[in-house]
Amino acid sequence: MSEASLKRTAEVFADEDTVELVPPMDGDRFREEFAPGRFLIYTRFNGQAFIHIREFVSKEGREYATKKGVCLTPGRLRALRERVARIDNLLTQLEAGTAYIAPVKRGDPLFKEHLGGTIFVTVSERYPGVNLRRYFQPSAQNIQTLPTKNGIYLPLAQWSSLKAKLDELYAEHPELSSAVECHMTHGGDQTEFFGCRECTPFGYDDVDCL
Numbered sequence: 523m524s525e526a527s528l529k530r531t532a533e534v535f536a537d538e539d540t541v542e543l544v545p546p547m548d549g550d551r552f553r554e555e556f557a558p559g560r561f562l563i564y565t566r567f568n569g570q571a572f573i574h575i576r577e578f579v580s581k582e583g584r585e586y587a588t589k590k591g592v593c594l595t596p597g598r599l600r601a602l603r604e605r606v607a608r609i610d611n612l613l614t615q616l617e618a619g620t621a622y623i624a625p626v627k628r629g630d631p632l633f634k635e636h637l638g639g640t641i642f643v644t645v646s647e648r649y650p651g652v653n654l655r656r657y658f659q660p661s662a663q664n665i666q667t668l669p670t671k672n673g674i675y676l677p678l679a680q681w682s683s684l685k686a687k688l689d690e691l692y693a694e695h696p697e698l699s700s701a702v703e704c705h706m707t708h709g710g711d712q713t714e715f716f717g718c719r720e721c722t723p724f725g726y727d728d729v730d731c732l
């Protein structure tokens with residue numbers, strides 16, 4: 523990795539250290555640490571199920587959530603799980619130096635897929651690992667979406683560890699297996715798809731569970 527790209531990594535990820543107070547998380551059904559300070563949490567909030575993949579910090583005996591993370595619905599988690607094989611295949615190719623694919627859009631990562639809401643999973647050539655991140659669409663244009671600082675970058679070892687915890691989560695909570703990706707629920711109705719904020723999230727104020 524060149525010095526310039528190392529510097530860029532430091533800038534991009536240092537800015538994410540802003541700490542936010544955790545919303546009350548009563549009734550965690552699953553809470554497992556997959557890397558130091560980083561947790562996979564299955565919880566309910568306001569009657570809805572959410573899966574957090576998030577870094578926490580402790581300050582004066584209290585625990586705070588950081589912006590390093592994403593909040594997934596069961597449908598978004600299903601979307602991620604459906605893409606694990608393709609992600610792993612690409613990571614293997616990148617490690618071996620045999621990846622010949624190109625980004626769909628100029629400036630995008632090699633792999634970029636929508637999980638739901640404003641959250642995307644990406645794999646880029648520069649940082650071996652997996653990024654789970656919110657994106658936004660600058661109002662001045664409506665073509666390219668750009669990454670925000672809300673998200674979590676998982677180096678290869680952490681990605682492996684997370685996948686193992688996800689297997690545990692699905693084994694303990696089989697109801698998650700029946701969740702479907704939102705875009706599958708519109709029956710091919712384009713008007714409904716483009717009117718769905720989960721499927722077509724941009725152009726609205728970003729409201730998420732954290």
Ligand SMILES: [Zn+2]
Nearest residue numbers: 704705718721
């Ligand atoms: Zn939808």
